[in-house]
Amino acid sequence: MLNFESDYIEGAHPLILERLAQTNMEALSGYCVDRYCESAKEKIKAACKDKDAEVEFIVGGTQTNQLVIDSMLKPFEGVVACHTGHVSVHEAGAIEYTGHKVLTVPGHNGKMDAAELEKFIADFYADGNHEHMIYPGLVYISFPTEYGTIYSKNELTEIYRVCKKRKIPLFIDGARLGYGLSSPKNDLKLSDIAKLCDVFYIGGTKVGALCGEAIVFTHKNKPEHFVNLTKKHGALLAKGRLLGVQFDTLFTDDLYFKISQNAIDQAMKIKKALKEKGYKFLLDSPTNQQFVVMENSRLSSLKKHVQYGFWEKVDDTHTAIRFATSWATTDEKVEELIKVL
Amino acid sequence: MLNFESDYIEGAHPLILERLAQTNMEALSGYCVDRYCESAKEKIKAACKDKDAEVEFIVGGTQTNQLVIDSMLKPFEGVVACHTGHVSVHEAGAIEYTGHKVLTVPGHNGKMDAAELEKFIADFYADGNHEHMIYPGLVYISFPTEYGTIYSKNELTEIYRVCKKRKIPLFIDGARLGYGLSSPKNDLKLSDIAKLCDVFYIGGTKVGALCGEAIVFTHKNKPEHFVNLTKKHGALLAKGRLLGVQFDTLFTDDLYFKISQNAIDQAMKIKKALKEKGYKFLLDSPTNQQFVVMENSRLSSLKKHVQYGFWEKVDDTHTAIRFATSWATTDEKVEELIKVL
């Protein structure tokens, strides 16, 4: 059966497996203190064009959000996110579990509006009662968003301007960063991302790795004793080499970007074909997640041929479903999918 | 200067001070294990017409919300509250500090709508992804609400029906319970409240006590080892007699209800007079908090004569302010206020 359920249904890019096998019997120290982690960090800093950046590797995305948010916030602060943000909805309360509130502003197809953010912060300070409230202490956005949308360079610049004005750090969740950067609609480079926020992460799990996210702290924002905090969160990987070798491979010869491009190319083929066939989309996504509005009556037969992601109920007779492509999606599978639809 | 800033600007009802003085030198055990706590508990149970209820005394309201919510929730659950609820906004993240998320539904002049609550819970279970989400595990409403409004018996019955259908306990924050029960618009008795929820508290701090809230667990809902949890929260008062004597006094000869009635009578006088003078109200409050929409230009002169609560900005030229009456508000002060306005 065809499977477009998510962008993490396959294992790792073959080059990663190859490198893991080649380096397998080398004796290396644990906890990301090894030559592959070091090399990967240098390559990522070079790709970000930021030699002062500090890079740390973590296994998974929720864990990364939890750790970054908890370690960047002061105890009287919360994180501001879109009401549709991953940290707001789909992390089983992982942020609140660290003792911090998620403060929400509206999401527009997953995106935060700089003016609304500015008003939210201004309103907080205008409230006479704000000593009984949680201070906005970090702004969280995702790129691409949970809805596949991306920020333009202007939009991101504007959000970061608000953050800097209020001295609130900006955190970009890049679980699918490669797919955002490879979008035909995108006008941001990786080095722009590094400039326009205080911390972000480069998603590996959804972009070719077995697991792994690379946190990049820019502008000297790495929290004190970060290794200790990582351990306290249960997030310090013993065999750090697993993360080092993977990111070292992904950032050699632009592999990360090349394989991201494949996901986008395949997604655009699907989008074009479905538009021509008259399908309706929930929104105009320029990245690897495409959200199609289907009549409920069609779903039971569709389910027999292809696995897709349930997204949301649109109305009593329609449902939005998600087709996700990835680094691993082949031409054949996409053609088959188009045929099925 | 006149002061209508809040309902906790005076000390305690004189009878309470008298009783504290009379019992002052009796040697009593600590931690609410004394004859006054015992007596107060019995009187509260009688007033609630629920002999199986279990009563516990806590010093303050945020502390009570924090303790009840944390001890009633399972670790995978959060509390559902109105977006305007005290626990959602004005407790400085006290609920999240316990590791639990506050899930919000719309507040309508501070009130939760049973149908919206039902839909919120249904949507949660309909989401294919709900194992990555926080389960609704407790419903929190306040009576009266933060906006002074109250639920009718029908409305409360309907909310509790939804809760029971989903096996989610209902918690009523009664920080101003006396003022709600004494409202001319109210059709609920204290015994109805006890029947129509799983835990509630009877506010003392705002209704005649120096401090103190009486939690009433009904329907066998008191959490295991509650004393231990109270201590862990830092909420176990050493000289529990301070709470026992106060609630024993408040629940002798209906003092709690008599003094609540005064607040309502005074508030209704203010409301009537201001309506006659053509003032506009933010909403139609039937309790001791009255929210008046004022032109900003008038505030600076008003401020010289009376302390009021800033509530919220209405538009660029208008502000909503709050006048709160209490058990201690006198005819003279109300007349003066009306004169000033």
Added chain:
Amino acid sequence: MLNFESDYIEGAHPLILERLAQTNMEALSGYCVDRYCESAKEKIKAACKDKDAEVEFIVGGTQTNQLVIDSMLKPFEGVVACHTGHVSVHEAGAIEYTGHKVLTVPGHNGKMDAAELEKFIADFYADGNHEHMIYPGLVYISFPTEYGTIYSKNELTEIYRVCKKRKIPLFIDGARLGYGLSSPKNDLKLSDIAKLCDVFYIGGTKVGALCGEAIVFTHKNKPEHFVNLTKKHGALLAKGRLLGVQFDTLFTDDLYFKISQNAIDQAMKIKKALKEKGYKFLLDSPTNQQFVVMENSRLSSLKKHVQYGFWEKVDDTHTAIRFATSWATTDEKVEELIKVL
């Protein structure tokens, strides 16, 4: 029946009740922003001879320990305390509940040894693995200790020297501070305490108040947005006047010290009489708690005449029990107790 169970069995010193009654109907703002809190803070600062100190009022002792420790520690740090310290044993996990570990060093009749503390910290830094361990981030001692013992000026100076050398703040739990300062063995003044630590609290609950502890932050150590943190902990009292008036009274005309002296005088009478009668003491306590080793066979008859505190099993046939005096203990009661024994 006689009652020497603890030092919080009576209500408040009569002058406190009088002042509460006198000020009862004054309209005051909440949350410790009122003239009595302000006045009390000034008097405490004067008594401490530290005009830069910052004073905050909290209702109870466990709550105070929890709040001070949580707000003084960084997220990778824990608090160092004696294994017998109140925070280590008898606060139902209140410190761990804030996410912080209590690191223990031996207690010697309740006291910490400066050399052992120094070694503990040195050992921590010597452990190659300390990035996987909790950093010592605050030192907690109590004065007097849970065993009634006190530190000499030399001993406290030495502990503080270790702390300053390692840049670790020192916190003194003064739940019974008055009783320690009034001991005939004591050579420390309140102003010495203020100099020789970074934060301490002056216990009210056990020394004449209905409730209340006054935290004194010295050397500019008050955490940022402390009111907000207090609210988040559920520890911000609405009617702050209750704390302000009490401490204002206690620090007027040296009332705090005078009533502390009574407890010590009575305790010394008991100690002397019991020594003369040949009783054995668990340890030599110079303050208001006296620990007597009794044959178990005598306890059942003793229990009929006097309430005492069970302290600990000494061996199969002996038990240590505690007699506590307080500001409220009278000559008559002490004479009766001596007669009974």
Added chain:
Amino acid sequence: MLNFESDYIEGAHPLILERLAQTNMEALSGYCVDRYCESAKEKIKAACKDKDAEVEFIVGGTQTNQLVIDSMLKPFEGVVACHTGHVSVHEAGAIEYTGHKVLTVPGHNGKMDAAELEKFIADFYADGNHEHMIYPGLVYISFPTEYGTIYSKNELTEIYRVCKKRKIPLFIDGARLGYGLSSPKNDLKLSDIAKLCDVFYIGGTKVGALCGEAIVFTHKNKPEHFVNLTKKHGALLAKGRLLGVQFDTLFTDDLYFKISQNAIDQAMKIKKALKEKGYKFLLDSPTNQQFVVMENSRLSSLKKHVQYGFWEKVDDTHTAIRFATSWATTDEKVEELIKVL
């Protein structure tokens, strides 16, 4: 250079890498809901001879300890561990971060004594004040311990008897379980372990996997909504296949036990050789960690030839160092090590 620093210096057993490569392009659902996880779970249950056991896969050891302890404890409970236990010392406060206290009993070469445990629990209940203390709610031991020692069947049976008598679940940290079961001194089978506790984990990270621990809940002890709790802890791996394939491989044809045997054989060779050469051991370890007491003066030259683990200072002139073998340790390396020493 030779490296005996730890048992996680190499990558994965080659068969694991092979299986990862073979299954790499299969499209599988995430979050450990895939055929390899299912198959691995069945094989583990069979190996445990417990068809009712429930198996869950987690990436790392500290994370597993944190999740198991937090989800098994009630809010008024703590975990009892040896003072040398991994959770007590070397997890950077990860347990306290979940809000729970680690209660300690003495460790004897890393082992808990059943009689001391029994006394600890009895003393807790004997303390009149235990409502102000943390209840012992889970017992944590490790097998082998942090010192390489193991429990005999009699010893484990006795500890479990105490636990069952007090209705406190027993949790065995099996980070190195394979090495314990393969020890010549061991008389416990995997199925005995499953019978003699309530939850344990089978360590993968240190026994042949790139990462991964398999939690086995026996006696119906799996907490409600465990997936949700795992997500909340940030511990739910997206590509669960990584864990499924690894454990499926380890539990096919007894691979887990065969490779564990190698570590033991190599460790015993080292032990025997060093004993013959007159080396002193810190303790008599029957598993893959050998602790040798060295003169400090020898360490600087030794360091040039072999990486070892610093263990602890023995006295001013001696240090205990650790040599760890693993599934990957070869005859050649062991011979070289013996030669160097």
